[in-house]
Amino acid sequence: MVASAERKEQFVEKVVIIGSGPAGCTAAIYCARASLKPVMFEGFVSGGPAGGQLTTTTDIENYPGFPEGIGGMELVMKMKEQAVKYGTTVLSEDVDSIDLSKRPFTIKGSGTTVEAMTLIIATGATARRMGVPGEAKLWNRGISACAVCDGGLPIFRNKPLAVIGGGDSAVEEAVYLTNFASKVYLIHRRDKLRASAVMQKRAETHPKIEMVWNTTLTDVKGDKLVESLLLSNVVTGKESELPVSGLFYAIGHVPNTSFLNGQIELHDNGYIKTVPGRTLTNVKGVFACGDVQDSHYRQAISAAGSGCMAAIDAQKCLENIEV
């Protein structure tokens, strides 16, 4: 890691990467191995942790190459180590703003300003949380925002579980959890799902899923692990307690794009627009990868794959090869 003060301000970098989750680290590994001497801002613009969402999950059992599973933090630390080993400079700073009006681009961190010929944006997305009182204590102790990542953990096997949300993700997560759970409660604040018709039918007819309509979560209870949910019916005002061993949030994600300040084209849902199947944004020389441009798959492995693509696209761009 190179301290900010040691950097020469007038030097124009070939490539700067913002974000240090699987997408950012993979982009850094590929850029470093292509001798581009990448600079990676590892802090998250949203104020979230360096390393991204993986650092907030426990065991990862679906990342290829780790048959015994690996801790989320450990996985992302290994990725960073690999990036540094091949010559990535890591700046432990958030990016406050960028200027894409001319090339080289200007990237202003909280302590360092860098100029770069290409920019890879890998700032990820943040899963929305409910913010109920027991949440902080029981996060990763039965509460998760990713059923695909965590649903298969032993603490959830053959236990009653709950999913909060009414969109496609909520249904998808609930159906996925039926593979492990004795029963899944799908708790939604309205009396109709937002999910597509086919997904609605899947949830409402599934023998292991019970719909809990017009209901919001007011608290999560448990000593060491989740034991029950406190619920409130928004129509009747009735309070109730539901014993479950796991709670999965599926109330949407927020892509970390606020620092872009309108300089990159976004979809209506706030995710960065890229050329379909590619990492190119609407600004030449700026590439986006990982969850900040993917509202659909949102997996560590797919983020890593798109990080590799962004690095190759940036390299081609620097070589003036049409990308």
Ligand code: NDP
């Ligand atoms: P959505 O924004 O579609 O749904 C979020 C859900 O969470 C809504 O039902 C919303 O309720 C509920 N919600 C939001 N905030 C709160 C809160 N504070 N308390 C309680 N409930 C809350 O997000 P998704 O992640 O489900 O989907 C994102 C996009 O990805 C969508 O376009 C979706 O179609 C797509 N997707 C597609 C899949 C597929 O095709 N297989 C799978 C997964 C996602 P309300 O309805 O009342 O607003």
